[in-house]
Amino acid sequence: MTDDNANPDDRTVAALTDVMTVLDSIAQGADAPDLYLVVSGSGSAYLVDTAEGRCECPDDTHRPVECKHRRRVAFAIGERPILEWVNPAALDDQFGLHVNADRRRAVADGGDVRTPSDESKGTGSASGPLAVEADDDPRTKRAKREDIDVSFLTKPGRYEVYSASGRIYEVDVIEKTCSCPDDAARCKHLRRVEIEIRAGLVPRPDGRLPDA
Ligand SMILES: [Zn+2]
Ligand SMILES: [Zn+2]
Structure with missing residues (x-):
């Protein structure tokens, strides 16, 4: 090239x-x-x-x-x-x-x-936003450990989550809902999206890119 x-x-x-x-x-x-x-x-x-x-x-x-x-x-x-x-x-x-x-x-x-x-961005790295802490509850641990891909949709607050099993769920971080069958208040997909937003790995709910 x-x-x-x-x-x-x-x-x-x-x-x-x-x-x-x-x-x-x-x-x-x-x-x-x-x-x-x-x-x-x-x-x-x-x-x-x-x-x-x-x-x-x-x-x-x-x-x-x-x-x-x-x-x-x-x-x-x-x-x-x-x-x-x-x-x-x-x-x-x-x-x-x-x-x-x-x-x-x-x-x-x-x-x-x-x-x-980049160390801080790698799934499963020992440090960074996806590092599992001792006091994380089991769903948060799974949210961090599993091979989950998150991508931002143009609708405000909506993210598409690709699970390790190949299923696709839609998470709404404003309504705090997810289309998966887990009826816990905050499923692992919602937790993972929240973690990735905080870490600046995906755009914030308003669609703006995180400050690098
Ligand atoms: Zn093309
Ligand atoms: Zn879910």
């Missing part, structure tokens, strides 16, 4: 900075290693097939281009090094959070360097 490195086009910039979540372990992507679900900041979700080089969005379907979703997946899974000129602060906060890949950055000699994912 030498040309792109020197002269990034709008789709590459969008791929790096737009709010998008790349999910590789849920829904149709669950047992297909080449399929990724990309959820945009507007709540649209598109399936990207990296083997076929296709995305189901209108941009990719109707134009002879590589859409921003395919580019984002390539960056997020480390297949394409993140361009040298990119200011890390400009990267979308969701970068690499939900895919099992290390972020890579291009370096001047053309090789690339692996940057360990």
Whole structure:
């Protein structure tokens, strides 16, 4: 991608900075290693097939281009090094959070360097917002430990939660409700969303991005 490195086009910039979540372990992507679900900041979700080089969005379907979703997946899974000129602060906060890949950055000699994912953001890391504390109750412990993906919907206060089992629940942090069958006052999904909001891992309920 030498040309792109020197002269990034709008789709590459969008791929790096737009709010998008790349999910590789849920829904149709669950047992297909080449399929990724990309959820945009507007709540649209598109399936990207990296083997076929296709995305189901209108941009990719109707134009002879590589859409921003395919580019984002390539960056997020480390297949394409993140361009040298990119200011890390400009990267979308969701970068690499939900895919099992290390972020890579291009370096001047053309090789690339692996940057360990940000400790505070890694699921199951020993410290950070998802660290299990001794006095957490059992649902909070599960909320922190399980492989749960949270993404922000455009509706105020609504988040979509992808559980480790592949189910999708809708959490409303304003009404304090969740669409899952757990009838406890605050299920693990609601707890997980609240933890991620506090930690700045997902946008706040008003849709504003957390201050980095
Ligand atoms: Zn697309
Ligand atoms: Zn729930």
